[in-house]
Amino acid sequence: MCLAIPAKITRIDGSGQGTASYIGSEVKVNLSLVPQAKRGDWVIIHAGFAISVMNAKEARETLRLFKELAAASQDEGA
Amino acid sequence: MKELRDPAALRRLLGEIEGKVRGIGRAPRLMEVCGTHTMALFKSGLTPLLARAGVEMVSGPGCPVCITPNVIHEAAIAILTRTKDVTLAAFGDMTRVPTRNGSLQTAIPARGSRLRIVYSPEEALDEARREPERPVVFFGAGFETTIPAIAFTVRRAAEEGLRNYSVLPALWLVPPALRAVLEGGEVAVDGFIYPGHVSAVIGIEPYEFVAREFGVPGAVAGFEPGDILLAIRSVLEQMAEGKPRVALEYSRAIGRDGNPVARALMAEIFEPYDAYWRGLGKIPGSGLRFREAFAGFDAGPRFGLETTGPDRDLAGCRCGEVLRGVIRPEGCGLFGKKCQPDSPLGPCMVSYEGACLIHFKYGPARRARA
Numbered sequence: 019m020c021l022a023i024p025a026k027i028t029r030i031d032g033s034g035q036g037t038a039s040y041i042g043s044e045v046k047v048n049l050s051l052v053p054q055a056k057r058g059d060w061v062i063i064h065a066g067f068a069i070s071v072m073n074a075k076e077a078r079e080t081l082r083l084f085k086e087l088a089a090a091s092q093d094e095g096a
Numbered sequence: 097m098k099e100l101r102d103p104a105a106l107r108r109l110l111g112e113i114e115g116k117v118r119g120i121g122r123a124p125r126l127m128e129v130c131g132t133h134t135m136a137l138f139k140s141g142l143t144p145l146l147a148r149a150g151v152e153m154v155s156g157p158g159c160p161v162c163i164t165p166n167v168i169h170e171a172a173i174a175i176l177t178r179t180k181d182v183t184l185a186a187f188g189d190m191t192r193v194p195t196r197n198g199s200l201q202t203a204i205p206a207r208g209s210r211l212r213i214v215y216s217p218e219e220a221l222d223e224a225r226r227e228p229e230r231p232v233v234f235f236g237a238g239f240e241t242t243i244p245a246i247a248f249t250v251r252r253a254a255e256e257g258l259r260n261y262s263v264l265p266a267l268w269l270v271p272p273a274l275r276a277v278l279e280g281g282e283v284a285v286d287g288f289i290y291p292g293h294v295s296a297v298i299g300i301e302p303y304e305f306v307a308r309e310f311g312v313p314g315a316v317a318g319f320e321p322g323d324i325l326l327a328i329r330s331v332l333e334q335m336a337e338g339k340p341r342v343a344l345e346y347s348r349a350i351g352r353d354g355n356p357v358a359r360a361l362m363a364e365i366f367e368p369y370d371a372y373w374r375g376l377g378k379i380p381g382s383g384l385r386f387r388e389a390f391a392g393f394d395a396g397p398r399f400g401l402e403t404t405g406p407d408r409d410l411a412g413c414r415c416g417e418v419l420r421g422v423i424r425p426e427g428c429g430l431f432g433k434k435c436q437p438d439s440p441l442g443p444c445m446v447s448y449e450g451a452c453l454i455h456f457k458y459g460p461a462r463r464a465r466a
Contacts, residue, residue, distance in 0.1 A: 020130060020131075020132050020158070020238075020239060020241040020242070020291060020292075020293040020294060020449075021132050021293075021448075021449075022241070022293045022296075024349070048216075048218060048245070048248070050248055050357075051244055051245075051248070051355060051357050051358045051361070052355070052357070053357060062293065062296055062349050062350075064241050064242065064245070064293060065187075065215065065216045065217060065238075065241075065242050065245045066215060066216025066217070066218050066219075066245065067216070067218075067244065067245040067248065069241065069244065069293065069296045069297060069355055069358060070296040070349055070350050070351075070355060072348055072349050073347060073348055073349075073351070076347040076348040077097075077348035079347075079348075080097075080099075080100070080347075080348050081097070081099050084099040084100055084102060084105045084322055085099060085105075087102075087104070087105035087108045087109060087322075088099070088102045088104040088105040088108070089104075090108050091104040091105060091107050091108035091111075092104055094108070094111075
């Protein structure tokens with residue numbers, strides 16, 4: 019039940035509601051729990067509510083780490 | 097984030113994990129607290145690979161559908177079957193849990209009453225707005241991830257004066273359950289993989305007692321295969337160094353402090369109490385109930401129903417022991433025989449986060465059937 023999806027905010031209206039883009043579709047999202055969120059931010063959405071704003075710098079860091087792991091694995095195999 | 101599923105990167109991490117297990121000199125047993133992690137481990141095929149690397153994973157009590165005792169499921173069924181012209185809204189999984197009175201799906205609603213399956217608690221609130229003369233009850237089940245959304249609907253209903261809206265609460269807190277697992281001492285757990293989305297709300301501080309008081313390491317994980325392996329590697333590192341702590345291996349999605357806005361909203365509407373969990377019994381401070389100021393929104397007293405108390409499981413169902421990590425689903429005599437996804441005898445075979453359903457769909461039993 020704690021399944022949640024990452025999605026990018028595409029629109030914010032005045033009342034704490036907005037829309038977000040998730041693998042190509044627009045979903046309605048309640049942004050009341052993340053008042054700091056801005057258009058273009060990635061958020062974690064659970065049961066219709068954004069519960070967290072994602073950290074772009076940390077996301078890049080994770081991607082870099084996994085690219086390194088993959089490269090190290092390939093070197094090992096070679 | 098396909099990089100977090102890259103087989104080469106995952107192979108490398110598994111190799112590092114295997115090396116750390118050799119260094120520790122015995123096979124560690126780790127508990128993944130969250131059912132969504134159990135699902136991710138099985139679906140990605142990591143479980144047998146981890147076993148080969150020497151890491152035993154056991155599922156914890158992180159399935160809200162499963163740990164909600166039947167007395168609350170029966171209260172929901174009673175609302176639907178005994179009250180005329182009521183709408184009962186619930187998450188889909190909650191409607192299939194079998195009790196001695198059937199399930200919400202099999203129960204016959206009273207005249208004019210109906211069951212609505214919703215994805216968000218806001219949909220239940222919308223129903224209450226659309227039909228202000230009709231009582232709308234939301235069967236509010238969940239952990240800290242979901243509770244703020246439920247609290248939001250209650251505060252909104254209070255602001256709008258929606259007197260027809262109420263919530264049947266089945267609200268559970270993860271950290272007190274971890275304490276119960278550790279103090280119960282039935283399963284020796286060497287480390288925890290903490291739930292990523294519960295932590296998005298509560299942050300990492302509430303787990304620190306696990307390292308401080310019990311000396312057990314842990315790491316918060318995301319839900320990609322790579323996320324889970326990173327967290328396992330961190331736990332094994334902590335074991336090897338003898339320095340247990342709470343590591344955050346999901347920092348792209350959550351901050352160490354969680355979501356204070358969400359926590360404030362939960363605390364405004366609800367307060368902790370000693371709640372009964374299926375399988376785990378009564379755990380101090382592990383459930384949330386309505387604060388006095390919002391007690392009018394509690395569907396329990398509004399419909400005159402008992403909503404707390406010990407288990408009333410169906411005969412033979414060992415879901416409670418599965419939730420404590422004492423037995424694996426395959427250890428239950430009903431598993432895969434009388435109890436299957438289309439004829440479940442307990443919630444662990446109903447919920448997509450339930451260990452029995454996950455083992456049935458993706459585990460060794462399935463490989464044997466194929």
